[in-house]
Structure formats: structure tokens, C-alpha cells
Amino acid sequence: MKKILIILFLTLIPLFLFAQIEELKAKLAANPADIESLEALLKIYEENYDDNSYINTVIEVARALTEIPEGMVAIFERTIEKALNNYYSEQAGELSKIYFDNFKNRKSLLYHLRSLNSSWYLSESDVRYAVTSIENEDHLELYKYLYEESKELYPTDLSLIVSRILVEDFGESEFLIPYIENLFYEGDFSTAEELLMEYSQNLTEEPMNYFLKGLLALNYGNYDEAVELFLQGKSFNDEAALGKAIEILDYIYIPDYVSELFRAIVLSSDEASLQNNIQMYMIGHEELDWIYSWLSRVPAPKKINELLEGEEVVISYNTLNMDYESGNVGFFDIEGNLFGSLTDAIYGQFLDSKTFVYISLQNERVVVDGERKARFNGYTVYSLSPDRSKFLLLDNYGEKIVMIGPELTQIWSADGDFGMVPVSWSPDGYRVAVSTDYDVFSIFNADTGEVLETVEDWYDLVFLSNDNAYAIDYDGNLVDLATDETLKTAKTAVWAEFGSENKIIYFVPPEEYGDFSYIALRVYDLETGTDRVLSNRVLWMDAPVPSIKIEGPYIYFTEKDANGMHRVLVMDYTTNELLFESMPSYDVLIFPDVRPE
Secondary structure (H helix, E strand, O other), X not given: OHHHHHHHHHHHHHHHHHHHHHHHHHHHHHOOOOHXXXXXXXXXXXXXXXXXXXXXXXXXXXXXXXXXXXXXXXXXXXXXXXXXXXXXXXXHHHHHHHHHHHOOOHHHHHHHHHHHHHOOOOOHXXXXXHHHOOOOOOHHHHHHHHHHHXXXXXXXXXXXXXXXHHHHOOOOHHHHHHHHXXXXXXXXXXXXXXXXXXXHHHHOOOHHHHHHHHHHHHHOOOHHHHHHHHHXXXXXXXXXXXXXXXXXXXXXXXXXXXXXXXXXXXXXXXXHHHHHHHHHHHHHOHHHHHHHHHHOOOOOOOOHHHHOOOOOOOEEEXXXXXXXXXXXXXXXXXXXXXXXXXXXXXXXXXXXXXXXXXXEOOOXXXXXXEOOOEEEEOEEEEEEOOOXXXXXXXXXXXXXXXXXOOOOOEEEEEEOOOOOXXXXXXXXXXXXXXXXXXXXXXXXXXXXXXXXEEEOOOEEEEEEOOOOEEEEEOOOOXXXXXXXXXXXXXXXXXXXEEOOOOEEEEEOOOXXXXXXXXXXXXXXXXXXXXXXXEEEEEEEEXXXXXXXXXXXOEEEEEEEOOOOOEEEEEEEOOOOEEEEEOXXXXXXXXXXXXXXX
8 A cells, every 4th residue: 555655646746846837837927027936947947957948948038028137137147057058059149149138248248259159150240249239348348358258168269259359459469379379279370370470579578479380380290390499488487388388289280199209309308308208208109119220220311401502413303103192302413313302292493502492292381491491381382483583372272372572572462263274474584474263364563463464365374475475275276365366386285385586385285184194295486487396205284383394495394205214304495405314213203393503
């Protein structure tokens, strides 16, 4: 009998709760401002772990109220916290908006923006609109309050937006470093780098300046530079800044073994602790023992400035091994002996006899190295002027071109929708033709960025002489744009460039398009109308940079023989004199360039 009573009692409990809940709901429907009934109902939901009903009940009450009583504020705040903690971002956003609309103060502002932040929908305009809608507060102090309260939030959008506003609108430079730190958390390394460069003079006494630059160097694979920058930052003896930098290190995309070794080096306090840290690293990476034994047998590879100190290196070109899917830029002497190489590079050229410029595949940037140094992140296509005094960059998205001058600084830029058609310079370097839209080419003044001419007809390529412009039409005919006449070449063309002595060098179209084609390279003389073959098996690539280089009367190209061997050749195309021939290779040799005197 006793057991039956217990079972009956347990059965009645849910019925009793249901009746109690319905009664409280009815009271709230009659009077949404009945705080006592609301609290009683919320207590039941909380005791039964029913967060969804808890949150939705408060939202329904808030919607029903025409005026929010003061006593309801604590309930709103508690409910918003519960919604945020349980990832009910949409409900938190709705309730916080009602709270903020009825009580315009810094606390309701924070709840409102926190809720938007948690839903990943927060924008700078949201923040600005909300702050300016509070009329009885100092807006600068409001932004500072928001920054302090949002430092630990995830995602970091709110603190990022607020710190940017404090820096840009109010000139509060003490928020510059926090702003840049947040950019690292967001993975926006290019903006972080721009700001560190722009404000470099203001940040010389900030240890975090050096740590952040070191983190950028890590991200771009410049590990030696990163260590040096971290050691500069450590000289300020700011443990808090160092700790913050090590925390941000987790957001840098480098291999774990690199990150661990970097920590072992920069966190050492003296030579003894450095030795101990690296020994501990080696113990923790016993699988690398075989690498250590091999590294100890050979000297460190030479850097570019070391390679170019002497006069032995005369030519560079890429070696691509298709079996291993690997490639590098090699530096060779006149006999074809290899002096050194760059492993993550393609399409390198000598900027001068002591400086080399190349595209880094690993980090998607253009790098200048040697006697002069510079890095241009976010660019993987560039074009060097005929006199090597400047080069044009095209960004990774095809939305911007930038001309870099002799001082390795920007002299002009242009925004647009740029094509990956190879850039063409006039031989004197005064003009440059760029694909600026579908079937549109713009001819720029290379020194000022002024658009001198726009070509909007149906052409595949536009190329330049010193005083004229030529094009290849869709049928492969070469056209003089000044007269609109078709040149009487022996063959049609897929690519062309204007050379010395009124000669045009052009590629005959391949029978089938592919990554690599070996086709005829011809020379057409505008004065005499003669057209001759320079070579029948020259490597051509359908790429945004030409696979051959023309410089004055000289041409550098790759030829493939009947046995499948590649050779790099340098010729005087006006006389057909052979000036250089590399050692033969089964690997693909491409992008040759001769070191200027």
C-alpha cells in the first residue's frame, strides 16, 4: 500500500507543476508587469533546467510591455547572460535590443553589443549608431568603457571595432597596439603590417611593436628575423608584453615544431638556459635526430647577399621537378655550375647586380633581397621594367596594381578589375600596358600612373613600342593599333613583345593548350617584312608572366631538344649569336635572367 502511495505521489508532481505553470502564465498574460509571478515561473524553469522556456518567457513578457518597469531590468540582464552562456544568440539579441531601446545607458549598451557580437553579426555601423544614440554620455568615455568590457569577448569583433574607432576618430594612440593585437586574433596580418609601418616612428619605445613585427616575420617564414625582433622586444624587460606575444603566437600559422623551437629560443634568459631549452626541444623531438645528424655535415646555405658578393653568379632560372612537384630558383656561373638557390621562389629576376626580386610561393608575396630589401605581401604577380628601375605589382585578387620605384616604395597605384594577361612595357620603360577589364587594356604612364590610352577592341594582348601600340586579335593576327592594319607575319601569334631595331618577337600558338608547350619562337622585322624562326622548341607557358625575357637585343629562353632535355639559352636575336647555354636537364628550366653588370 505504501509503495502505491509513493507512485501516486510521484505521478501527481508533474500535474501539479503543469497547473502551477499555467496559472503563472495566465497571470502574466493578464499583467505582463507582474514581476512576482514572472520570478516564480522562472524559478520553476530554472529548477527543471529548462533554459529555452526561461529565455522565451522573458522575451514574450518584454514584447508585451509598453513600458519596462525598473524592477524588470535585473531579470533582463540575468536572462541575457543565460542566453549568451547557452549560445542562444538570436534570443539574446532580441531581448538586449528591447532593453537598450528602453534604457539608453552604458550597461544596456554593453549587453546589446555583446549580444550582436556573439552572433557574429556586429558591424562598425552598429557600434557607432548605438553609441551616438546615448546623448547624455561622453562618447569617448563610452568607447573606452566598451573596450575595457570587451577585451575578453570572443569573437574579438567588438574590441577590434572599438579600438579602431578610438585610434582613428579620437587619436587615442594607447589603443593602437591593442587594435593591432586584435587584428592578429582575426588573422588580418596585412592590415596589422600596414599599421605597424605607418606608425613605426610612434612605436619605437613599445616592446609590443617588436614582438608584433616578429610575429609577422614568423607568419611570412622569416624565422631569423623573427628571433632578432623578439630579442629587441625582450630588451625592454616587459614580461606582460612578452606573455601577450607568446599568447598571440598560437594564432600564427606555422608548423608546431617551428613554434616550439621558437619558444625555446626566445624564452631563454641566457646562454645556459638557451642550451638547456634547445636540448629539451631535441629530447622532445627524437624523431628529428636523423635530421640533426645530416645538418651537422654541411654548411648553412648562402643567403642572396652572400651569393651576389662576388662576380661568379651570372644567371638565374627556375628548376621545376615535375615528379617531386618541387622547384627552386638557382644561381649559376657562366659554366652552368650551381652556386645557391631559393626553395620557395618562382619567377625571380635581378633588380641590380646585388639585388634579386622574386615571388615567394609559400607566403604569397613579392620579396626583394640582397643588398636592398623589401617585402610586398598580398602580391604574387609582378613585372620588371626594361631598365630594372621599377616594377609593377598585381595583388592576389586582381583588384589593385602598384608601381614600385627605385627607392622600393610605392609611386602610384590603381584599383580596378585587372586581368592576368602579361603586362607589356615599352622598351624605354615610359609606358606600360595592363589588362584592366574583360577585353580592355589600359596604357599607363609608368612614372605617374596617368592613363594615356584605353584599348577596348577585341584583343587578346596589347604590347608596346616606344612610340606605338600593337595587339594580338582573337584570330592571332598582329595588329598595328595606330593604323589598324594587320602585320604580314608568316604565322599567327599567341604572345608577342617589341624588341630592338623594329623587331617583334612572337610565339606561334600551340596545337593544344596546356601548362607547358614547346613551340616556335619567331622574329618579325617591321622594316623589311622578313620573318624567321629563332627556335622551334621554345618553352611557352599560359601564365600571367612571360616564360621568356627580352632585354634590348638579347633574349633569354628555354629550349627542349629531341631527347627531352631542357637548356636555358641567351641569344642576340638581331644576329642569332648564342651567348650562353646551360647544362642540359630533364627538369623544366624556366624564367631565366642574366645578372646585370
